Amino acid sequence: MSECTLSASFVETLFFRKSFGDRLLRSLEYVGFKARSHNAVNACELLNRVLSEQKKYALFRELFQEEWNGSKTSLYRAGRYTQYSERACELFELVHEHCFPLLDYWNDDPEAEFERFAIMPLNFDLCCEDIDLESMRVSYVAGLIFYFQEADIWDFLFQKYGLSQDEFAPVANRAHPGVWKARQGRKTKPLSMLFRLIDHSTGNPWLDLTYCENAEMFEWDKKTIEELTRDHHDAGNYFKNLEQLDERMDADPKGFVSELISFWNNGRIDGLQEAQN
Amino acid sequence: MKHESPFEILAAEPETINPAILLADTLMRRKAAHVLTVEEIIDAEKVLEAGTDEIRTVERHKAVFVKTAPASGSRIPVGF
Structure with missing residues (x-):
């Protein structure tokens, strides 16, 4: 490979292809996938996980198109909520900021799961709460x-x-x-x-x-x-x-x-x- | 009712790879920044359902085999 080609590749990597970190994380994920790619159960688990994230990204685009277009958060790196990517976490934060309180109380745990989510009731719980x-x-x-x-x-x-x-x-x-x-x-x-x-x-x-x-x-x-x-x-x-x-x-x-x-x-x-x- | 042997049942199974494996491979090869469209997500969900159904079918077959009564080594099981 000539010096000129190497140099062009280097420049391309540095300036034209964004998020090297994302591509690296994706490559690591692919290696893991290849190691177990013959297993249909694993494939279904992977599909479930990918679809779960992709559905959140689709919702992100639907609800916050402008923020999506300007977002620089990773689609692969884990975010504040460790089970989700930075981009999915950005969606959670946007919903919390612009729609309704989502990330308080029991949803404050970084390991919380948001495949489906609960909301924090605003009314008094007259059944179990200590009433003052x-x-x-x-x-x-x-x-x-x-x-x-x-x-x-x-x-x-x-x-x-x-x-x-x-x-x-x-x-x-x-x-x-x-x-x-x-x-x-x-x-x-x-x-x-x-x-x-x-x-x-x-x-x-x-x-x-x-x-x-x-x-x-x-x-x-x-x-x-x-x-x-x-x-x-x-x-x-x-x-x-x-x-x-x-x-x-x-x-x-x-x-x-x-x-x-x-x-x-x-x-x-x-x-x-x-x-x- | 036609009585099929285990061999015949196995041989009659469709010779396809579980669609979930194929789709998983496709998704893993997509570009890092490629985000699925709503239509692609819907299609993928159908594939996932088909893949899961196939796994369930295989598991049912396996459960039937496991329940098969044991026989002495000298006796050849039906179908083999």
């Missing part, structure tokens, strides 16, 4: 009197607002069906949203899932990511509603709790015409 009433929205605490018989809740309402259970009508064991109607009036809608939030029946996975259930796992596809993004945004409406209900509670605690009880028991707020429709 002081840290909750007061309207949410007021809503708990319909679900729990614990004296703590009424003690909290007494200490904060001077409210006593004796002052109010008895609470029915079950909510009136009207509480769950999709169509609500201007006054009853915020109350219905409160009960749905506490009941974990909003239809929004960020609000309805709890820690103690077997975690629902989500797939890496465009539809799922877009739905979760939208649902995460919509979940904010429920918390904004709590802020407004808190203001009503602070302004007239007895009136607010009376409205809650009336709506729970009768599916309407006494004296309010619109809720009866």
Whole structure:
């Protein structure tokens, strides 16, 4: 081989072919593959792994075309999450940054597996979580009197607002069906949203899932990511509603709790015409 | 029902390499920066399914052979 050819090859390697490291890693992977290439089971395992990554790359291109075009992360080298390439990890981070929180809490482990993923519920887990009433929205605490018989809740309402259970009508064991109607009036809608939030029946996975259930796992596809993004945004409406209900509670605690009880028991707020429709 | 011997069954098996092996080889030879299109991924998933099915079939054959009752060395098994 002439000096001139060697030199051209060297220049090509240095300046025109990108990511030598990637090509080296790929070559090593190929050697391993050749050593066991006669084995169909191994081939299927390899295909599974390659397809899993390729599906994430396809999703990356679909969701973040601009970032994909400008990305310099490796398709082969392991990233922050060691079971995935740097490029796949970049997708996880983009979803975390632009769509919804993905990489916190139980997904923070560098060895975490993301073939399917779980989300971190935003609502209180009333089943297993230690409930600290002081840290909750007061309207949410007021809503708990319909679900729990614990004296703590009424003690909290007494200490904060001077409210006593004796002052109010008895609470029915079950909510009136009207509480769950999709169509609500201007006054009853915020109350219905409160009960749905506490009941974990909003239809929004960020609000309805709890820690103690077997975690629902989500797939890496465009539809799922877009739905979760939208649902995460919509979940904010429920918390904004709590802020407004808190203001009503602070302004007239007895009136607010009376409205809650009336709506729970009768599916309407006494004296309010619109809720009866 | 036609009674086939083990030899006949084996001889009748299609003489193809598991498609997963062929596709794995193709994928391993692709350029480092080549990323599969959605259509290629869908096709590859079909090949993977076919490859997995073939493995299951072989495993079923093997399980049947393993369950075959033992016979004395002097007796030639049916089909051989």
